[in-house]
Amino acid sequence: MSQYDPLVPAPTPTPVNIRLLQRVGSRPKFLDYLVTLWDYRHFVYYDSRARVMSGNSQDRLGGAWLLLTPLLNGAVYYLIFGILLGTGRGIENFISYLIIGLFLFQYSTRSISTSARSMISNRNVLQAFRFPRATLPIAVNVREALSSVPTLIVMLLLIILIPPVEVISVKWLFLILVVGLQSLFHLGISLIMARVVGFVPDVAHLLGFGLRAWLYFSAVFFSVDRFADNPWIMAMMNANPMFIVLDIARDCLIYDTWPSMVRWLTLCTWALASLSVGIVFFWRAEERYGRG
Amino acid sequence: MDVAELLVSSPAVVVDDVSMTYSVISSEQRADIPKDIFGRALTRIRHRRPTVAVDALHRMSLIAQHGECIGVIGRNGSGKSTLMRLISGQESPTTGSVLATSTPIALGVSAALVPDMSGEANVMLGCLAMGLGRAEIDAKFSSIVELSALGKAIHLPMKSYSSGMASRLRFAIAAAVDPEILILDEALNTGDAEFGERTRARMTELREQAGCVFLVSHSMSSIRDLATRVIWLDKGEMLHDGDTERVVTLYEKFIWYLRRDDQASAEKIRRAARREMTRVEVTERAAGRRRWK
Numbered sequence: 102m103s104q105y106d107p108l109v110p111a112p113t114p115t116p117v118n119i120r121l122l123q124r125v126g127s128r129p130k131f132l133d134y135l136v137t138l139w140d141y142r143h144f145v146y147y148d149s150r151a152r153v154m155s156g157n158s159q160d161r162l163g164g165a166w167l168l169l170t171p172l173l174n175g176a177v178y179y180l181i182f183g184i185l186l187g188t189g190r191g192i193e194n195f196i197s198y199l200i201i202g203l204f205l206f207q208y209s210t211r212s213i214s215t216s217a218r219s220m221i222s223n224r225n226v227l228q229a230f231r232f233p234r235a236t237l238p239i240a241v242n243v244r245e246a247l248s249s250v251p252t253l254i255v256m257l258l259l260i261i262l263i264p265p266v267e268v269i270s271v272k273w274l275f276l277i278l279v280v281g282l283q284s285l286f287h288l289g290i291s292l293i294m295a296r297v298v299g300f301v302p303d304v305a306h307l308l309g310f311g312l313r314a315w316l317y318f319s320a321v322f323f324s325v326d327r328f329a330d331n332p333w334i335m336a337m338m339n340a341n342p343m344f345i346v347l348d349i350a351r352d353c354l355i356y357d358t359w360p361s362m363v364r365w366l367t368l369c370t371w372a373l374a375s376l377s378v379g380i381v382f383f384w385r386a387e388e389r390y391g392r393g
Numbered sequence: 394m395d396v397a398e399l400l401v402s403s404p405a406v407v408v409d410d411v412s413m414t415y416s417v418i419s420s421e422q423r424a425d426i427p428k429d430i431f432g433r434a435l436t437r438i439r440h441r442r443p444t445v446a447v448d449a450l451h452r453m454s455l456i457a458q459h460g461e462c463i464g465v466i467g468r469n470g471s472g473k474s475t476l477m478r479l480i481s482g483q484e485s486p487t488t489g490s491v492l493a494t495s496t497p498i499a500l501g502v503s504a505a506l507v508p509d510m511s512g513e514a515n516v517m518l519g520c521l522a523m524g525l526g527r528a529e530i531d532a533k534f535s536s537i538v539e540l541s542a543l544g545k546a547i548h549l550p551m552k553s554y555s556s557g558m559a560s561r562l563r564f565a566i567a568a569a570v571d572p573e574i575l576i577l578d579e580a581l582n583t584g585d586a587e588f589g590e591r592t593r594a595r596m597t598e599l600r601e602q603a604g605c606v607f608l609v610s611h612s613m614s615s616i617r618d619l620a621t622r623v624i625w626l627d628k629g630e631m632l633h634d635g636d637t638e639r640v641v642t643l644y645e646k647f648i649w650y651l652r653r654d655d656q657a658s659a660e661k662i663r664r665a666a667r668r669e670m671t672r673v674e675v676t677e678r679a680a681g682r683r684r685w686k
Contacts, residue, residue, distance in 0.1 A: 110668070110672065112672035112674040115676065116676050117676065117677065119677055125479075125481070125493050125496060151514045229506070389485075392485075
């Protein structure tokens, strides 16, 4: 080729003023990245809203599946664990206990597993436009948050309607706070998983098992009291953020007790840690999403 | 030299020693892949699929100034689209780097959007993804819809569109921004006669507004009309970079020989082009470490 042709002249060194130039497609500095994310908030909002509407359009029952899934799950778990295995024995108001667990856990599961695939399922959009990539998993989370509003209302109605009837108290307002912290927590996990699955799609298969194991470990259909004499399991339970979410929600909604300060602090720490680790971890691969 | 130095002082785009090697999976049987099932499984897991390296672009440098319209010519598979993807940042080069004053926008190459959403929603989403503000989109919305010539079909989900309709919409969305550095691929200029006329009009408008344009085209007449300078790529190599008239003449001769299957004469032209070209080697003006690497 040209290198071997003795008659090809050597290149002329050409000085260039690079002060005004930046590398094309390079990832911005972290703080700039956060600012751009904010600038793209309309994109996030529009994307999530548009997809809430088109999300279930393939199914005949559409958005009703958001309610039917946890309800049917609840029926199955109630039959197997509540009646057949009797794990609910000793739990006061087991049905409401189960419903809170399933509805809240489903919210996290959906957010994490959908946003984990967001770098793969949106490859077209990633290749066509240059925008901060973190907007996509964030949009998925916003969408799930929007569609969780009606499901959570149904959850509350069920708790009120199914006997034993619960009294509505001021403590119910804490549900908003705990769900908010839960959302921040799984947003962080979503960002981490979006990067991992974006480059190693196989992990998406494992994620399903992981989330299921987590569900079983978070005392959704049994009481932690059965492990009271095992300090190791108790310590792990008390550190498990999803268990804390469910525990706080149950305290407020059905047991009419104030959740302990330790619980709130642990949950806040988890939410902040997961979100900050998640966003930094995601940002570090910013240039490489949607390629190859 | 001094004059040249002044000219290159603050360019719009600098392609510095860029090359691109793809590693692609090949169905060809290779000797170094074990034949037995365990060996194969092991190579798969270790991510050593039977791949071959394809040199899409050999190392090349180029400097584009503000106000230039650079024609990019070459046969199919010469690396034109690869170079354009690198310049627009859709891919990152294997070696070297591309620098620009602002992100170059490639016009509607493959902006496939969200098939489940209506054309309208896709317009909104595409515009927001390009970083336009709500007010800007509202102002441009009707002109985008008009340019796409979709009429009432704009309310239908995109998956119901014919491929022509979808590409019209993509073009209309991509053409909604007024980029400073613009990459135009004339292969885009297809579609029916009515739409072709509108695209051409909008392309002209964009080209006139942009500070620096890369024009990929197989039509030598539009290159002659528009380009102020031409780059000739062949088999991933930059054969020439220079005066429009000279490069186009060489290229046309080259193609003419190839059509007559006269490989020897074609090769002679390639060599002549290569020797004539002034190659650049990008160096930073202020001495010191190259910060962008």
